[in-house]
Amino acid sequence: MVSLVPIARPAAPRAAPKPSKPLLRRATLSGTIxxxxxxxxxxxxxxxxxxxxxRARVSFNPxxxxxxxxxxxxxxxxxxxxxxxxxxxxxxxxxxxxxxxxxxxxxxxxxxxxxxxxxxxxxxxxxxxxxxxxxxxxxxxxxxxxxxxxxxxxxxxxxxxxxxxxxxxxxxxxxxxxxxxxxxxxxxxxxxxxxxxxxxxxxxxxxxxxxxxxxxxxxxxxxxxxxxxxxxxxxxxxxxxxxxxFPYAEEPKKLQITYIENLIRLSEYAPELKSDILAVITDRLVKIDVQMQIDLDDLDDEVAAAIVQAISLNPSREKDEGDDSDTDADSVTSDDDVDSDSKRIKEVQGNVEKMDAIIDRLFTIYSPYFEDPFSVEAASMFETLLGHFTNIILPTYRSRHTQFLLFHFAQTAEHLVDRFAGTCVQLAFQSGRPAVLKQSAAAYLASFVARGAHVPSHVVCQVFSLIGNNLDHIRAENEVTCRGPDLKRYSTFYAMTQALLYIFCFRWRDLISSSDISEEDDPAAFVGQDLTWTPGIKETLSRTIYSKLNPLKICSPPIVAEFAKIARHLRFMYVYPLLESNKRIRLSQFSSSQGNGALRDTGNGGNSESWHQLDAYFPFDPYQLPLSRHWVEKDYVQWKGVPGLNQEESDEDESGEEEEEEDEVDLDDETDNDE
Missing domain, CATH: 1.25.40 (Serine Threonine Protein Phosphatase 5, Tetratricopeptide repeat)
Structure with a gap:
């Protein structure tokens, strides 16, 4: 079994360095060279x-x-x-x-x-x-x-x-x-x-x-x-x-890349600065990442998708910068020649290209260290990456792509999978941390376990069990005094529950303890079967969902709807009566504060309930950058529909049965748009 509790591993003893040739020599004779x-x-x-x-010592060398x-x-x-x-x-x-x-x-x-x-x-x-x-x-x-x-x-x-x-x-x-x-x-x-x-x-x-x-x-x-x-x-x-x-985020791509290339060259002869250099690059990359995502969110979905597709078709728009050029700036179209919308789209496209080029360069920089993921060099560099994750990436809520450095390199070996998952567990459960950081750590843990193609089944079960045990402790401590669902008071509980729901939707196959049924031989083999689940999985979720804290009212509605649909289809759990009764509950009557600072869904400004609910934030959602996406394509679990579920819904529609769930969602719809 892989332990998810981070354990400090002693560094392997290094061989004593050989004396190197002195770089700086004193003149051997005054007045001579x-x-x-x-x-x-x-x-x-x-x-x-x-x-x-x-005084320089005089010596003569024949x-x-x-x-x-x-x-x-x-x-x-x-x-x-x-x-x-x-x-x-x-x-x-x-x-x-x-x-x-x-x-x-x-x-x-x-x-x-x-x-x-x-x-x-x-x-x-x-x-x-x-x-x-x-x-x-x-x-x-x-x-x-x-x-x-x-x-x-x-x-x-x-x-x-x-x-x-x-x-x-x-x-x-x-x-x-x-x-x-x-x-x-x-x-x-x-x-x-x-x-x-x-x-x-x-x-x-x-x-x-x-x-x-x-x-x-x-x-x-x-x-x-x-x-x-x-x-x-x-x-x-x-x-x-x-x-x-370091160049400002709005500076041109070429200037950013040139500066980074010089920083990396500096780190080769000043290794004592390597950690600081990689940290400052990561810090600036996160800022560009956040701004890029804000820009894309401000555009229509079709326009944003068109920008990504245009870059995919022309991944390298670098002009030929021969020695005849004496400028580092790209030519800029006059304001008179382009309307404001076109100019805005061009700026957003430039930011996407910039982000794509920088993170691709970082993947290239880190990659040699993980050619042997069991080496001392790999362990040291992964600890550096974990430090950047804890101090830079995790506290940045809208980071969209920078975290995939961890996602990719953590999956190069099982002990690194364990190390990253263990770090997320520690950050999510550690007392004294701000609630918003604990929620974010839970989202990273759930997203990594759900989406990581090289995360083994036993790690999925262990994480599920760890989160479930923690939820039992929180529930036992608070259920007696609980008046009702309250994101402010029990934010960690709801973030952990949402993590379990998300993991279940993606990795339910890994939570089946034993089965002679082969989905590869028969895609509909699970339909109508009573499956044997890992011990404690169903009981833990049942205690959590039906507790007075009522997490299904607080968790993001699209995640709840997808869980309810899959759980019913697999005969795992039937929660629709609870969802119906939750429609009559107004969260504002239980809320401790309007400004709770939690990761919440604020997309629907007209629905006050959304202010009291969690955001469907999972940091390893489909990777969008076209140039660098090849690094993570083989690491990624794409959304797979549950066998027979679509047919079941079609049958219900034809028979005139009322649709029981309020929301339907494809948890990987972004991937469908990108493909």
Whole structure:
């Protein structure tokens, strides 16, 4: 039997990591440099600035070719001369004389048109690099009083210059942040600001070789990797920056995806940030998910379905973004060319595409960890997903698709099925939690058990039994003082009962204890048969349904109607007399409060009773996003009609018998629309 109570599993001992090659090397000889192969810029080529408290130890290696560093000159002036100028200008600025200081700032200002000749000859580039080297030497002087100069250096065009300049620039960033911790956030913010995407023009500077977008992006990550290795504490500063700079939900899809791709690339060389990065992506995804669902709900069903179908027919509408393009924004049709309705539909379609692309990317990111669902990596990543579920997804009522990350990966192995179901049980039953969160956890539990194709039968029975036992406790504690159905007072009881009704409708076959009847051989084999149910199932539901708390009056009418119909057909239970008597009950006379904050059905504004009833909220309703739905198609239990039930209803109609139920519902009608 699988235990549904979450049990902390001890982590497998990890092998001791092998010593890695030092990323940051000190120079082996003052005034010399190592000869390196011409290669793409990488952090291995960057040596750490010398520690202010230690002198570099001199060593000679006969296998290393050494050569004297070429002397930098800017407009006939030596590096040493410019160092003296920089030092004296900074010191004078701090005393109130900023003439020389402002001249240095001007060196890093964007090039003017009349400066392009100097730039193309290399004079401007050499001058900027020489001043950069000089500033690196005196980074300890660049306190808060020099923030203007620091901002000018951070704003300069550096990514598209030659490799030697980029190395010098990254060295400057390292020296600055090491000597002046107050600038760490500013420097990291500048680098992360390029996660939205770099313009091609940044790699086409006068006098410099052309650099493509991939190379420009790589240089951003080389600089970040270098700083994080140099200053390990910078990770704690970087994490809130990543969240703060995350694109707003209304930003274009391409910008969102580009930012996420850069975050994932960052997590590869900064594993200490991986959990925070995945959490912030999930948090933003939920916000987009909620907004998308609100937009779809505001449209007519036919229009919403047409939008999804249009995306299905053209799953990839990405324009060809070659290196000739210098913009990251999609073209937007003029307001004059399109009426407001068409514009609204276009916006909704863009949001659906955005959501679809982001969650598809997340499925792709998580998938390698679950290739072996019994591995330590899978266990660790699943715990991360559970944390996101508990803290981000569960409290968000209108989340529609983000939770399918859990739905899919929880079904990769039975112990993960048990882990997710156990977490939902714990959240639903735990005392002290807000009632609305307990109701939501019950909905997730019911929806997962009902819809999960890889949830085994014995887990279905265990969950049914666990919920039933809990209902018995709640009923015993409250039935004596109960005046009647009241969603405010007994919200957890009603949410749990609705969970059982929903599970029964989908998984009643798994609740049959033993039977020689084969539905595969004869689809109508269950008709007219007295079935043997799992012990306690019928008794528990009977005590619950016929208690003074009267859950069938509070639970969502479509769920109640479907349960009543199936239960009668299977000779499990006959509740129609109770439904008839419930029609004469007005919930408002028992309600403790109008604003109960429960998950309730508010769809019918003209029916006050709906305010006192639960919403038919089950988070794993049919998946709608066309691009990413392939991830969950094999995990999903589609609604199956009960054999012989439709024929029974037809016979009743032909004989003129009165229809006994008030509502009929197909619990999977959304799937029918999507197929």
């Amino acid at each position: 190592r000869k390196t192969e011409e290669a793409e810029l990488d952090s291995d080529f960057l040596s750490a600035p010398p520690s202010p408290s230690k 296998n290393v070719e050494e050569k004297i560093m070429e002397e930098y000159q800017a407009k006939g002036r030596s590096l040493e001369s410019i160092r003296l100028e920089v030092k004296s200008s900074i010191e004078a600025h701090l005393k109130g004389d900023s003439e020389g200081y402002d001249a240095i700032k001007e060196v890093f200002s964007p090039r003017r048109a009349d400066d392009e000749d100097d730039e193309s000859k290399g004079d401007g580039k050499v001058e900027m690099q020489t001043y950069l080297l000089a500033l690196t030497s005196y980074a300890s002087l660049l306190n808060k009083g020099c923030s203007g100069l620091v901002k000018a250096v951070l704003a300069c065009d550096w990514m598209g210059r030659d490799e030697s300049f980029v190395k010098a620039y990254v060295h400057f960033l390292g020296s600055l942040t090491s000597a002046q911790g107050a600038y760490v956030g500013m420097v990291l913010g500048m680098l992360v600001g390029n996660f939205y995407g770099v313009r091609l023009s940044s790699g086409r500077l006068p006098g410099c070789p052309d650099i493509n977008r991939d190379q420009l992006s790589s240089r951003i990550h080389v600089a970040l990797k270098y700083l994080l290795r140099l200053i390990p504490s910078a990770s704690s500063t970087l994490s809130p920056i990543l969240a703060a700079k």
